[in-house]
Amino acid sequence: MKKNTIDIITMGCSKNLVDSETLMGLFEANGYHCVHDSKNPQGDIAVVNTCGFIQDAKEESINTILELAQAKEEGRLKKLFVMGCLSQRYQKELEQEIPQVDKYYGKFNYKQLLFDLGNGEAKTCDGPRRLTTPKHYAYIKISEGCNRNCAYCAIPIITGKHVSRPMDEILEEVRQLAEKGTREFQIIAQELTYYGIDIDGKQHIAELVSKMADIKGVKWIRLHYAYPTHFPWDLLKVMREKTNVCKYLDIALQHISDNMLQRMHRHVTKEETYNLIERIRKEVPGIHLRTTLMVGFPGETEEDFEELMEFTRKVRFERMGAFAYSEEEGTFSAEKYEDNVPEEIKQARLDKLMALQQRISAELEAEKVGKxxxxxxxxxxxxxxxxxxxxxxxxxxxxxxxxxxxxxxxxxxxxxxxxxxxxxxxxxxxxx
Incomplete structure (x- = not known):
């Protein structure tokens, strides 16, 4: 057990990773040594940054906490702390179920941890992140929360309303990282296209990306998690004209049948979705689109699923992931719909969809040979x-x-x- 060494274990998405990196920078500025995602934690303090998005992620987070709680009981660990989405949502339940944890924090109050460790004279509560990624790339989180309220999604319940980071603060972070040798920036948010609306009612993602592209040393900017409704068309001009903005867009579409889109509260139609993809590809030639699709949402019929297969065949996404619906308590679909697609049908549909995508991906990648x-x-x-x-x-x-x-x-x-x-x-x- 190494004194003043803190093991930080990050579960879930890259947005969580940014929080862990912020915390690590904070600890190291105050005299601690941090180790990230070690297979065998060796420090006397451990912090688990949890995910609470879907059932599998919750279970993985809970199993990790239980393993470390056992290590604490056996004397292999002095202190155990938990933060992130799962504890933001289920703090009271976790405190009762796993009392070995010294303290639970939510998603936004984790900086308090430094003071709770007895470091009341902390030198700083702000400062640079400690990158866990290779030095040449970093994730840049531009906002928290989401206002979209899709029927299946627990994120707004966990993280609250969309809150944009000030543009100057984001640009300064990119500038500092570029000066230290970071060349590639993954821009992340729960919903990129909403950036700025909470500040002055306007979408500012195109302006932000354009200014980022002008920073010295920035070689690649890649955009993650856009939303199809009210898409900011001025962003496509920036992607087309700025050579260091990658021809890549991650835009989760979830489904294509009007029946499903309506039940999911996606506020977009099948026709609008096809038109959106066509316009994006026309305005940014060569763009690679990544999407995420969902099968087995309550009420999904064979016809709905066949529409989804046809959509995948027609559009030929360069990158695509898919998952089966899992009911999340507190969401609209959990309270109003019956989870009526049997698990084996969900799995069969998922397998069929991913097998199709595998063939499409193989064909699209083969076209790159010789280039x-x-x-x-x-x-x-x-x-x-x-x-x-x-x-x-x-x-x-x-x-x-x-x-x-x-x-x-x-x-x-x-x-x-x-x-x-x-x-x-x-x-x-x-x-x-």
Whole structure:
């Protein structure tokens, strides 16, 4: 057990990761040593940053807390703290069920942890994050919360209304990271397109991205989690004209049948969705769209599912993930709809949809063979350097494998690589 060492374990999404990195920067500015996501926590203090989004994520968070609670009971850990979405939502229940935890924090009051550790003379409660990602890329969170209130989603219950970060603060963070060598920025929010509306009633995402693109040292900007309703068309002009804004957009569409979209409270129609995709692709040639689709929502018929399959076949998303509906207490669908699609049908639909996407992805990736593309090197693994093109986000999208030995490459380096072969989800390349 290492004294003054804090193990921080992050569950869930990249938005949680940013919170963990903020906390780590805070601890290290005050004399602690932090270790992130260690398989075997060695410190005398552990902090679990939980996810409360869907059932699987909740269970993973609870199992992690229980493992560390046992370590504490066995004397292998002195203090255990829990923060994040799960404890934001279920603090009272968790306090009763797992009393071994010294204190539970929500999603927004975690900086208080420093003072609760007895460091009342803390030098700072602000300051730079401690990046857990490779130095060349970072996640930038531009807002918290969401105003959309989709029928199935517990996020607004957990995080509250949409709150945009001040633009100057975001740009300063990007500037500081760029000065330290960060070249690639993943822009994240629960809902990017809403950015600025809570400040003055207008969408400011295009202005923010444009100003970010003008910062010295920024090579790639990638956009995550847009929403289809009231899409800010001026953003497409920025994506088209700024060469360091990646031709990539993560826009969760969930479904295509009007029946499902209406029941999900998506405030968009099938026709509007097809028109949106067509316009995005027309205005930003070569763009890669990532989406997330849902099967098994209450009331989903075979006809609804067939519409979703047809949509996937027609649109041919470059990147796509899917999941089966799971009921989240407190949401509109949990209270008003019966979860009436049997689990085995949900799973069969999910398997069928992902098998289709696998074929589409294999065909689209194969079209890249013979092309020379800019690749950033993320790591070395076995006999390969592993990197990504501008069309791939870390950890979720296809990677590029370049054999070691042809040329010595370093992490964070951007190289021109010629694609030599492809698989369903990965590319192989060589550097001249």
């Amino acid at each position: 020379t593309m800019k690749v950033v090197i993320d790591r070395k693994e076995g006999n390969y350097y592993v990197g990504r093109t501008e069309y791939s986000s870390p950890e979720v999208d296809p990677e590029v494998l370049i054999p070691v030995g042809e040329k010595k490459l370093r992490t964070g380096q951007m190289v021109d690589a010629t694609i030599t072969d492809s698989e369903e989800f990965d590319l192989y390349a060589k550097v001249e």
